[in-house]
Amino acid sequence: MKSTDADSDIAALIEVAGLHKRFGSVTAVDGISFNVRRGELFGFLGPNGAGKTTTITMLVGLARPDAGRITIAGLDCSVDPKAAQHLIGVVPDESNLYSELSGFDNLCFCAALYGMPKKERCSRAAELLKLFGLQEAADRKFGGYSKGMKRKLTIAAGIIHKPQILFLDEPTTGIDISSARHIRQMIARLHTNGTTIFLTTHYLEEAERLCERIAFIVKGRIVREDSVANLLATLDDHQLLRISAAQMPENLAELLGNSFPDLSFQMIDNNQLQVSSLELIGVGPLVRFIEEQGALVSEARRIMPSLEDVFVKVAGIGLTDMGRDKEKAGGDR
Amino acid sequence: MKAWIAFWNIMLKDLWAYYLKPPNISWGIIFPIAWTSMFFIKSGSGLGSIPGLLPGVIALSVLFGTTSMLSVTVTFEKKNRSFERLLLAPIPLGLLMLAKTGGSIMFGVFNAIMPILLALFLADLRDVDWLIALFSIFLIAVVSTFLGLFIAVSVSEVFEAQTFSNFFRFPMIFLCGLFFPVESLPLLLKPFAYLLPLTYGVDLLRGAIERKNSLPLWLDLIAICISGMLLFYASLRNIHHKWIA
Numbered sequence A: 001m002k003s004t005d006a007d008s009d010i011a012a013l014i015e016v017a018g019l020h021k022r023f024g025s026v027t028a029v030d031g032i033s034f035n036v037r038r039g040e041l042f043g044f045l046g047p048n049g050a051g052k053t054t055t056i057t058m059l060v061g062l063a064r065p066d067a068g069r070i071t072i073a074g075l076d077c078s079v080d081p082k083a084a085q086h087l088i089g090v091v092p093d094e095s096n097l098y099s100e101l102s103g104f105d106n107l108c109f110c111a112a113l114y115g116m117p118k119k120e121r122c123s124r125a126a127e128l129l130k131l132f133g134l135q136e137a138a139d140r141k142f143g144g145y146s147k148g149m150k151r152k153l154t155i156a157a158g159i160i161h162k163p164q165i166l167f168l169d170e171p172t173t174g175i176d177i178s179s180a181r182h183i184r185q186m187i188a189r190l191h192t193n194g195t196t197i198f199l200t201t202h203y204l205e206e207a208e209r210l211c212e213r214i215a216f217i218v219k220g221r222i223v224r225e226d227s228v229a230n231l232l233a234t235l236d237d238h239q240l241l242r243i244s245a246a247q248m249p250e251n252l253a254e255l256l257g258n259s260f261p262d263l264s265f266q267m268i269d270n271n272q273l274q275v276s277s278l279e280l281i282g283v284g285p286l287v288r289f290i291e292e293q294g295a296l297v298s299e300a301r302r303i304m305p306s307l308e309d310v311f312v313k314v315a316g317i318g319l320t321d322m323g324r325d326k327e328k329a330g331g332d333r
Numbered sequence B: 001m002k003a004w005i006a007f008w009n010i011m012l013k014d015l016w017a018y019y020l021k022p023p024n025i026s027w028g029i030i031f032p033i034a035w036t037s038m039f040f041i042k043s044g045s046g047l048g049s050i051p052g053l054l055p056g057v058i059a060l061s062v063l064f065g066t067t068s069m070l071s072v073t074v075t076f077e078k079k080n081r082s083f084e085r086l087l088l089a090p091i092p093l094g095l096l097m098l099a100k101t102g103g104s105i106m107f108g109v110f111n112a113i114m115p116i117l118l119a120l121f122l123a124d125l126r127d128v129d130w131l132i133a134l135f136s137i138f139l140i141a142v143v144s145t146f147l148g149l150f151i152a153v154s155v156s157e158v159f160e161a162q163t164f165s166n167f168f169r170f171p172m173i174f175l176c177g178l179f180f181p182v183e184s185l186p187l188l189l190k191p192f193a194y195l196l197p198l199t200y201g202v203d204l205l206r207g208a209i210e211r212k213n214s215l216p217l218w219l220d221l222i223a224i225c226i227s228g229m230l231l232f233y234a235s236l237r238n239i240h241h242k243w244i245a
Helices: A002-009 A052-060 A103-113 A118-131 A147-158 A177-192 A204-210 A228-233 A252-259 A283-292 A307-315 A324-331 B002-019 B022-043 B047-079 B082-087 B093-122 B130-152 B158-175 B190-195 B197-209 B217-243
Strands: A012-023 A026-037 A041-045 A067-072 A088-091 A165-169 A196-201 A213-218 A221-227 A239-246 A264-269 A272-277 A296-303
Touching: A012 A052, A012 A196, A026 A052, A026 A067, A026 A196, A026 A213, A026 A221, A041 A052, A041 A204, A052 A067, A052 A088, A052 A165, A052 A196, A088 A147, A103 A118, A103 A147, A103 B002, A103 B082, A118 A147, A147 A165, A147 A177, A177 A196, A177 A204, A196 A204, A204 A228, A204 A307, A213 A228, A213 A307, A221 A228, A221 A307, A228 A307, A239 A283, A252 A264, A252 A272, A252 A283, A283 A296, B002 B047, B002 B093, B022 B047, B022 B093, B047 B082, B047 B093, B047 B130, B047 B158, B047 B197, B082 B093, B093 B130, B093 B217, B130 B158, B130 B197, B130 B217, B158 B190, B197 B217
Parallel strands: A041 A196, A041 A213, A088 A165, A165 A196
Antiparallel strands: A012 A026, A012 A067, A213 A221, A239 A272, A239 A296, A264 A272
């Protein structure tokens, strides 16, 4: 009997098998398969245009897959996209509430879409406004909210009906630090309360902090799927060094590669270089070589491997491809 | 029950957010007054001509009011993605679109009130069969709204909705029997006139107001109902194929 309970605990709530989606000649999602367990916070990570949002739109019933199967809580959503919509909450990548309605009215309206009676939806809306720190703005029109407030209210609207599964598409993109932090706290709290969360983001630190398991998607294909601990363990034997310097030549990584063939080099941005090796890295010769190339080294420090490093390793693409422009705008932490 | 809570609230939200806004209320008043005055002055045949003008003026007021508003509001919501929120709601698509069109149908009926009030004030309308007249107005509002829906789900930009609306509306003005009786249209144009739902709406109203309908009542009713159902079905099909693609 115990084993049955245990099995149901880890049973997949979302099962995706061989999912395909094309837009004209572009393959957006190319035969992906994965499972999300009940109560899990599952991260779906990839660079901009990797297929994250397309996958979510298919999972929530806003798009039909060209091939493959989606099962949510045992309901076949590839045949009937609306089959599981009563179980799910969706927070899209753009805040899409009604600008002409107040925050309170928006939440009440969203609750009504799920058939909640008036008394219940009013109390739930008030509860969520308080939870998200928006009670002061409850009667203000949504159109006048700041980006962070809009994002919070959009998340509140996504959970107004207490869904079993919450789909969060880039929840902290483009908002200020304190709002992003508050939203991450809310996500963690929802997860603790048992909500299954499917999170897409290109902020790897955020995913590392929040998620239990992660799938990396690149060009429509899942390149790696595992628990965060297992993903990080793949780099346990790696030595990482981050060097900060000004005026680094564009081809510095290439020059270093020629002179230090046992080390790997990657430019993080114009002022940062990452060095990785399976052996202990000697800092002195590296710094001297870099300064000989005309750069001014200000710092060299050993760093612990992060999900970013895992991603770079498994996806084989640079961090600049992860949408760092957006990260600077809103994902600073 | 849950689906009906959603239905009712979608309709109420649209009424408050779009249709009951002061500019739209004034549109619902000024536009019919303009139509009525224009036709009355143009006809130049005194107050006795009002009952003859009334069916056309009512039909046009309803047609323009509903198609303008619905095609723009739906396209606008689709554009800013708030329509996705409705598509994510666990209610059947047909019921959702009926809710979405409910406010527009009411707005259409409201558009008919002003010409009727003016006519009541200026002419003798004692012979009007009000039951059939009101039912006809409702049917014209429904079929015009579904035409607006069909337009909204066929385009992606708000300005396209307006352009596409005119593509349907202006031929209707000339072919529905408002300016020239359908029977006197050239043979080549007659089939087009009988393809337009407004032709039957105007004929229904003519029957109710002047007792001068050219087609049997049952034929008008069947034709307008079939037109409405076809437009609604085509719109749902478009949503299925284009918006949940």
